[in-house]
Amino acid sequence: MKKYFEIGGKKLKSRLFIGTGKLPSYKLIPEIVKKSGTEVLTVAVRKIDPQAKYENIIDYIPKNTIVMVNTSGARNAKEAIKIAEIGSEIMKTDWIKIEIEVDSKYLLPDNEETIKATAYLAKKGYKVFPYISPDLITARKLVDSGAIAVMPLGSFIGTNKGLAAKFLIEPIIREIEIPIIIDAGIGRPSHAAKAMEMGADAILVNTAIAISNDPVKMAVALAQAVKAGRTAYEIGILKESEFANPSSPISKFLKNI
C-alpha cells in the first residue's frame, strides 16, 4: 500500500479533506486538524466589514495545512476566477476549489461555467479542483482543461444522503485518470468508507463535521472510515480489473479451452 497520496504536487498522508463552513467556532479547527490528521482545509472568501471584530480564520489554521480556496459565491466563471485570484492574494496558496452555483434550491454546480473557469485558472498555474455534478463528459473536459482532480458531488450539499449519485460517480472513477474526490453529501463514516471502497481517491466533508454534536470526534471518525475504506479498496475487494488482465491465469485458461 502506498504511503502517500500524491496530488497537486503534494504528498499527503490523509485522504480526508475538510471544509470549514458552518463551524460553530474557529477554535475547533486546530484540534480537528490535529486529531483527524487532515492536511487540507477549504475556506471561502468574503468581504470583511470595518471594525466588525474580524476573527481571522487563518490564525486558527495550523502551519503546513494546505488551504484550498473555495470560490463559492461565484455565479459564473468570471466571478470564480476573480475569487481564485483574490484567494491567492490573501494567502500564498494555489489550490482552488471551483464552486459555481446559480441554483439556490439544490445548490447544484454549473458544470459548464466550471469547465471555463478551470481552463483559465489552470493555464495561469493554479491547482484547480473543480466541484461538479457527476457527469463523465464534464469530467473528461475537465481533464483536458488541466484540472488536478475532479470533485463530483455525492448528494446535494447539506442533505447528508451519502452516495446517492453512485451510479454516476462509478464511471468517473473508472474512466478518469486524475484523482477523484467525492465532495458533498457525506453525512456519516459509513458513507466515507463506502466512497473509498468505490475507489475514490479522497473525500471532502464539511456539513457532517460542522453540525455534529462533537465536530472533533466526527472528524476523527471520518478519518478512520476513510482509512478503512481505502485499505479495503487497495487490498482489492471485488477487484474486477484482476480478471480483465489478459495475462492472468484464468484468462489464459478461458482462451485455451
Place this chain on the structure above:
Amino acid sequence: MFFELLDKLEKEFKLINKSQSLKNIQFKDISKYENIKLLFKDLSYQELEKLSIKAKKITEYFFGKTILLYTPLYISDYCINGCLYCGFSNLNKVERKKLSPAEIESEMRSIRKQGFNTILILTGEDRINSPFDYILDSIKIAKKYFSEILIEVYPLKEQEYEKLVENGLTGITLYQETYDRALYDKVHRYGPKKNFKSRIDAIERAIKAKVKEINIGPLLGLNKNWQFDVYMTLMHAMYLEDTYPDVEISISYPRIQESFSKIKVYPVSNKDFVKTIMITRIILPRVGINISTRECAYMRDNLIGLGMTKMSAESKTTVAGHSVKSGNEKQFEIQDKRLLDEIVQVIKEKGYRPEFTNWVNIYERF
C-alpha cells in the same frame, strides 16, 4: 417427489429458447433462466470471462476460498446391471473383486494415513455379493477413521438409509446419468438400475432418512442434447434446495470416457464443460460442485475459483488399491493422478485453503 415434475420441466425446457415469455414456470426466478439460456449460446472468450468473474465472486462469497478434498474407495465391483457406459457393467465378463471387512479396514487405515478425513465408499449393484449389511459394516469400520462418510452404491430403501445414518452415514452420491427417460431406458440394458423412478426417488428417500449431503449429476456425453441433462440437473438441485432446505446439495458433471463406453458418445467440449460449471455456480450459489479425477490436472486446477468446491484425490477406480492388491477392472480411467500433497500445494498457491472435513459435521461430532 421430483419425479412428478419431470413432464412439466421437459415442456419448459423446450420453451427456454423460444421468444415467448416463460409464464408459470416451475422455478420462478427469471434471472436463473436467463443464465440457463447461455447453455445454448456459443460464448466468446470475453463472455466467458464475464461469467468467470461472477462465478468466482459467488463461489468466494458462499464458500470462501476453500476446497474440500476426499477420496473414493471401491470395496466391491460386483454388478448385475447391464449398463452400456460403465467399466463395471455386467456386460463386461471380468473377474470381480470384493473386500473382506479386514481388507476394508486395512484400506481405510491406509487412506486415513494419507491425510483424508472424508471418504466415499463405492460398490456396484449386487444385493447378493454386496448386500445391505455389507455396506452397513463398511460404514461402521469407516466411522473409526473418518469424520465424514459418503456412499455411492445402489438405491436403498428409506429404512436402510436410516440404519446407515444411525451408524454414521453423512451423505450419498447418486447420479441419474441422464434425465432423458427414453435414453435412460436405452443405455440400461437390464438390471434394477433400469428403474428410472426408483433411482431418482432414492435421493429423497435418503433425505427423509436424515442424510445430510446429497451429490447428484448427469453423465455428460451420454445425451447428444447435453443441455437437457444439465438443465434437468439444475432443476433437480433447485427442487431439492427448495423442498429440503437443510440438506447440502452438490452437483458433479462426470464426462464419459469413450474407451469405457459401449455406445456412441457425444463428448461435451472443454468450453461447454467449463461454461456449465460457471453457470451452475451463478444460478445455484449454495450448491457444491464436485469434480473428480476423471478430469485432468490442468482442468481441475483452473476450476479452483470458477465454481468447483470439492475434489477427489489419489483416486483408484479399481477395488482396493491402497494397501490391498487392486481388482482387475477400472470403472473409468483416472486423468489426474497427482498425489494429495501436490494438489494441496496447488490449492494453497492459488490462495485457497484445502479442507478435509465439512465444518458442519466436525462441529456435530464434538
Place this chain on the structure above:
Amino acid sequence: MITINDKKVNNPKSIFELLKKYSYPHQGICILVNGKILKKDQWKKYRIKDGDKIEIVGFVGGG
C-alpha cells in the same frame, strides 16, 4: 468620500491608515480598489482618490 465594502467613509490618507483606523489585520486580507486587486507591494505607494470603491476581503469558514 470613498467606500469601504460599500460603506461611505472619509478619505483615509493611505492604505495603512485605513487598515489601522478600521482595525484590519495586515496579513490574511486582500484589498481591491475599484474592482481590481491591489497587490501588497502596492499598498504603500497607492494614493487613495475621491470616489474610490475599496473592498477588503478575507478568508472565512467555507466548504
